[in-house]
Amino acid sequence: MYATQYLTFRIDQEVYGIEVANAREVIEVSALTPMPKAPAWIRGVVNLRGSVLPVLDLRRKFEIGETNLGKRASVVVVELPLDEGSLQVGVLVDCALEVFEYPAAQIEPPPKFGARFSRNYLLGVGRRDKYLFFILEAAKVFSDADVVPPEESEESTGEIAHG
Numbered sequence: 001m002y003a004t005q006y007l008t009f010r011i012d013q014e015v016y017g018i019e020v021a022n023a024r025e026v027i028e029v030s031a032l033t034p035m036p037k038a039p040a041w042i043r044g045v046v047n048l049r050g051s052v053l054p055v056l057d058l059r060r061k062f063e064i065g066e067t068n069l070g071k072r073a074s075v076v077v078v079e080l081p082l083d084e085g086s087l088q089v090g091v092l093v094d095c096a097l098e099v100f101e102y103p104a105a106q107i108e109p110p111p112k113f114g115a116r117f118s119r120n121y122l123l124g125v126g127r128r129d130k131y132l133f134f135i136l137e138a139a140k141v142f143s144d145a146d147v148v149p150p151e152e153s154e155e156s157t158g159e160i161a162h163g
Contacts, residue, residue, distance in 0.1 A: 003101040006126075008133055009076060009093040011058050012065070015133040016093075017102075017126065022138040024077040024088065026096045029069050043067075043092055046075070053077065055090035061141070067092045078138055102126050107135060 006017035007026075032044030032055055041060035045052050055075055059067045067073055075090040110122035123135040 003103045005099055005101050006135065007076065007099050008097040008128075009074070010095050010097060011062070011067070011093055015097065015128075015131055016058075017133050017135050018076070018078065018138045020099055022078050022080065024079050027075050027077060027090075029073045029075055029092065046090060048077065048090070051088070053088060053090045055092055057092045058141075067094060080139060100128070102128070110134075
């Protein structure tokens with residue numbers, strides 16, 4: 001039986017976790033620069049040591065409001081492997097909680113109903129002390145297709161011709 005380390009964080013009243021292998025660091029929320037034409041759940045970008053980091057708001061992505069940029073809000077820097085290298089994104093959360101090991105055998109399947117968002121994002125559910133936490137599958141929640149839209153060709157502007 002093996003255990004995986006998870007970084008947990010709070011969004012709204014619920015606790016979520018991602019594998020530490022995908023989490024690079026937790027940083028304070030700095031000024032977010034809006035990105036034109038980005039999906040609503042991309043709150044903007046920040047400068048992280050000279051690199052531009054897109055910041056996603058999971059509350060918006062899960063359609064449960066918007067994260068308040070208060071003093072406890074944090075950005076979890078998540079790194080995802082791609083075919084060529086990796087992609088880093090920031091994830092805006094209400095507050096980062098803790099890192100701990102959790103046995104794989106104790107992960108329960110995602111609920112069939114009642115989740116506020118798509119079960120496709122969930123790896124499973126764990127129990128910690130007196131609360132449940134949702135284990136997110138980082139590769140699906142923060143996929144590069146969502147964060148980096150495909151480039152449009154010059155012929156295709158996405159508009160439908162009306163004839």
